[in-house]
Amino acid sequence: MAHALTWLDVFTDRPLSGNGLAVVHDADPLGDDTMLAFARETRLSETSFVQSASERGADYRNRIWMMQGELPFAGHPSLGTAVAVARARGDREVTYTQQTGAGLQPIEVEVGDRVARASMLQEPSSFGDEVDAEVVLQALGLDAGDAVPDLPPQVVGTGLAQIVVPVGQAAALDRAAPDAASLRPLLAGAGCVCAYLAFIDADREAASARSFFVDAGAVVEDPATGSAAGPLMAYASARTGATRLAIDQGVAMGRASRLLCEAGERVRVTGDAVVVFESTVDL
DSSP states (O other), X not given: OEEEEEEEEESOSSTTSSEEEEEEOSOTTXXXXXXXXXXXXXXXXXXXEEEOOOXXXXXXXXXXXXXXXXXXXXXXXXXXXXXXXXXXXXXXXXXXXXXXXXXXEEXXXXXXXXXXXEEEEOOOOEEEEEOOHHHHHHHTTOOGGGSBTTBOOEEEESSSEEEEEEOSOTHHHHHOOOXXXXXXXXXHHHTOSOEEEEEXXXXXXXXXXXXXXXETTEEEEESOOHHHXXXXXXXXXXXXXXXXXXXXXXXXXXXXXXXXXXXXXXXXXXXXXXXEEEEEEEO
């Protein structure tokens, strides 16, 4: 069966930067094995499948798959899928309620001639355990001197738990060299998907970040991680009083991304998206 396919770059206003996303439309007939197989075929960090909503108040259901399996929630697949749905439905300015495994997320979309913008309220913030700074920094190829005394690493979630790892200098991001053997058990033990290494400049409402997870025994870097940007915003708000952050990510990968975050009862994450191509796929 042929399904419409939208391929986008998210958290950017330029094609071939940001974080790539494939969106398969009208995916109700697809089984889990097929969705996982296609996610592996794309080799993207995530692939989305749009299905009919099964929860009252939702406009559609977003099934989000990594190459390792399904995620309950993720950032750039949420924003990118909303843009793809808006284009498919002919909506230029619209608010959708998306259904994911984490709950219902309102997403505002504006579709321009070349660039779209989407803005999402993520799930309520949850704050887990603090993580030993020396241990997590060592797993990321850094040392205890890169820690920020008043900003300890911590498990934080706004839909998906991540380890937020602040550093004292932006230059530490360039020196990061994660070790899979150390990082994998650390993430698994904390119930997290990635370690979000970040330099926070609260006075300038800015941050720079790198995101690392482990796949098949190797460390993988993600160019834009909305599901970690939300926790970073929640963390910065709680620890420094910051109410906004413009987060630059993906620069070291040549996939520059910009994630705009606002604190509140629920963190809001906003980003641009551009369509790279639209086609069909037989699945």
